[in-house]
Amino acid sequence: MLIVMILASQIYIDIFFSNFRFSFGAIILPVIIYKYRDMRVYYIGFISGIALYIQRIIVYSFGKSSFLENVFLFWPEVIFYTIYGLCFVYVVNKNKNMKIHNLFLSLILIDFLSNITEIFILTSISENINYIEVIKLLIIVAIVRSSISAVFITGLKYYNMLLMREEHEKRYRDLVWMSSKLKTQVYWMEKNMIYIENVMEDAYNLFENIKERKNREFWQNNSLDIAKNVHEIKKEYALVLEGIEDVVKVNVSKIGMSFKEIILILEDSLYRMIKNRNKVIDLNFSEYENFYTHKHYELISIFRNILTNSIESMDKGRIELMHSKNENSHIFIIKDNGNGIKQEYIKNIFKAGFSTKINYETGNISRGLGLNLVKKLVEQDFNGKISVFSIENLGTNFTISIPINYLEGE
Known part of the structure; x- marks a missing residue:
């Protein structure tokens, strides 16, 4: 994709003065960022700017200008792509389900701000220019480039929807x-x-x-x-x-499944459970990044057992499932502000047959197999770790660590 952007940047228009260009590479950059938005690649703009900077120096050094002149001539492009990349990555990750019209307006604003910053840097070392005319033209260019980028992004969204439907x-x-x-x-x-x-x-x-x-x-x-x-x-x-x-x-x-789909399945089933039991519980699920796994049945079983226990432990409150990732593992934290677990029970909650859930109307007691199954799945099937921290009447935290290669591998 970087090569495509470099090729697109070869299509440009010189305006105002020789070292300021409106490049078509800025049309491809937001498309690349949007496609790989789950990776949160904040550095992509900087990398793109450096790649284009080096490419321009090499190409133009074979022309009339010298290598040293080109080094000073093209460096502001790095500023443009860095600012554009940082701003757009932040916007698409802050609002993952952004409507296309809001995306379009964000593209215009980011394009304009990145260009105006580059202009200010260049004018400190260049001839005087008419800023009113510059701003007018920058707005027009931002609208044109953003329109083309928005069309590409919309096409990409519908293509992904088609693949998902299939x-x-x-x-x-x-x-x-x-x-x-x-x-x-x-x-x-x-x-x-x-x-x-x-x-x-x-x-x-x-x-x-x-x-x-x-x-x-x-x-x-x-x-x-x-x-x-x-x-x-x-x-x-x-x-x-x-x-x-x-x-x-x-x-x-x-059949595999993405983590986002797993979250949607859990939210749907758990909200129905909460509604059927006349409880007032808020669920908040957040993923650090999306990933694809063939072990979705096991993962859903782990989450569902713990989340169901949390729902059963309260009539109203809040339950969170937070996802993060380090170099080696996916980390999942499930926490609630329910009744908590008594300290004398903590050491036994993963044992088969242990349960504190009793229906005093019917006399039925839970089989106590849920958390035992969770521990088996995490430690034996995923080679991971699970721990629990709880304070009575304040809530409970479960922390699950699963190696990346076990969760995302075939």
């Missing part, structure tokens, strides 16, 4: 196929439920006979029949599990 259609077809396969396994599970009920009835009848010392001559055969039936049920369920694993493996390996 990917969603493919995912839908795969999910329909998966659903049909799973229905087959559900049939066998329902069939086994009948067998299980029969075995339970036989076992209970045997228990009653033993308890009352009746029909002793049938005890041995009844026990053997029960063992045989349990063995058959086990074989049937082994086939069911094999079928389910086959369906899941095939589809997971083919």
